[in-house]
Amino acid sequence: MRTAYQYKLRPTKQQVASIDRWLSMLCAQYNYFLADRFNWHEQNRCSINACPLVCHLPELRDNPDYYSQKKTLPILKKTHPHYGDIHSQVLQDVVKRVKVTFDRFLSGDSNGRRSGRPRFKSRDRYRTFTYPQMKDDCIQGSLINLPKLGNIKVILHRPMPNGFKIKTVSVTKKADGYYVTLSLEDPTVPSVKHDINPDSITGIDLGLKEFLTTSDGEPVAIPQHYRKSQKRLRVIQKRVSRRKKDSNRRRKAVKQLGKQHKKVADKRKDFHFKTAKQLLSKYDVVAHEDLNVKGLSKSRLAKSVHDAGGHPLLVNSSHQSRSRSVRLWRINAGLLVIAVNASGTSQDCSSCAVKVPKKLHERWHSCQCGCSLDRDHNAAINIKNRALGHRVLKAQLMSDGIPGVAEKPTLYCTQSV
Structure with missing residues (x-):
């Protein structure tokens, strides 16, 4: 079973500046990857019954997908060294985020329901970044250790359930501060109990x-x-x-x-x-x-x-x-x-x-x-x-x-x- 627990963070001024800086750079990279997919899609899509005899032939290049965009990240860190301050998996998660958004726009979700055209995000609308992997002992007392951000004070207003493993960690900026969302999983816990009372x-x-x-x-x-x-x-x-x-x-x-x-x-x-x-x-x-x-x-x-x-x-x-x-x-x-x-x-x-x-x-x-x-x-x-x-x-x-x-x-x- 998978569940999520959200706690409030109390970062220092230096950590607040780092989180805001990360969000700004990740937002720019998100818009860049999304624009790259839109450019290829607009230049190469053409219905077979509407293609004119004389048309512009775009520059031949591969369709940007998850893996091709992911391979550009090492080059990005060389041309823009300040991106090296961001954790590598957090930067990779932006590529996955663009992939999921664009796939829902083109082919829809598992039920075939298509989403609207993805929008470019302003800095005020990009508020979350995710660590796809995290150690189980990242929380020690009232501190949580986030890679490249250090130990941040967290308010544990309720204890986490025993036996659950931390899968992902997301940091979100809201109107009243910063929050951390822990995605927990325990495969031994059944999602539906077996002794359902038919009268209840x-x-x-x-x-x-x-x-x-x-x-x-x-x-x-x-x-x-x-x-x-x-x-x-x-x-x-x-x-x-x-x-x-x-x-x-x-x-x-x-x-x-x-x-x-x-x-x-x-x-x-x-x-x-x-x-x-x-x-x-x-x-x-x-x-x-x-x-x-x-x-x-x-x-x-x-x-x-x-x-x-x-x-x-x-x-x-x-x-x-x-x-x-x-x-x-x-x-x-x-x-x-x-x-x-x-x-x-x-x-x-x-x-x-x-x-x-x-x-x-x-x-x-x-x-x-x-x-x-x-x-x-x-x-x-x-x-x-x-x-x-x-x-x-x-x-x-x-x-x-x-x-x-x-x-x-x-x-x-x-x-x-």
Whole structure:
């Protein structure tokens, strides 16, 4: 199993200057490698049915890939000796970063989903560098030893789990300081526990009236961290707009604005983790809707959608593993989270499966069969019923040796598998 722990760093002034200098040089190298790939791509791509008879023949050269760009690093250190101050593996990781970004743009990820055209990064947007390899004893007490940066004080607000091996270390510059992210791995820890209780299953309906409602009828209120901070954010934003561009006072105001936004984000993230912890300690399997969050974020409800942050609740508290038609999250303690089809969960009756049309402002579900309950509670029960017939859950229960699982009927399951 793989997990990540993030701690705050307390570097000295000299170490802060070195980290900022590294980020500046790595940003320049990232843009150079990305421009090299774009130049070759623009000069050599031409569809077979659109190639003119008379055209410019570009200079013949090999397509820049990961290995060819990696071989240019020794030459870079000779022509630009100051790049020798950066750790070699950190510099190599920039080439890998460009490769992953450009490959997603051309061919897409493992599911074939292509990303947008990669953008060149300014120095303010390039904030992270990574050590691909790190010794297990790099942390001694309250100090972490980073190659070519030295021992840096780290605030270990929580202990690292025993038996885990440090795979990678990333240093990130944020609005309120510097952070280190440790990627830990232990292959002996199972990602999903084998003794799943088939009766400990719940469905959750994410909404904007309540943050979520479980199939047991328990609601969780939305804390609305952003809306409560709007007044303070408005004051700081006006302060930024009144400052002269490229002035020191404007930079200070922008930094203050970034800190305030980070406070809101940290409060929301803390709420997500605590909510996931409550679900994890109470249920073995949690089912939720496979929502089109990108589409919701472009609607009139965008502010409320982002303020609630239902999708990050699932992403931040789990490790994501995608297949073509099923999204499955495995949380550290073995909680199985399944995404089901969201079509009709609010309209279908959870008792008789008859469709009861309702508009968005109608918050109560009433059916001719006598079922009368809250709209979100009805949707959560439908989500749970669809999860009971899901192939992932049935396969997991069959592997645990629970009798009668294979004959269990599928209840209103419309998930394409």
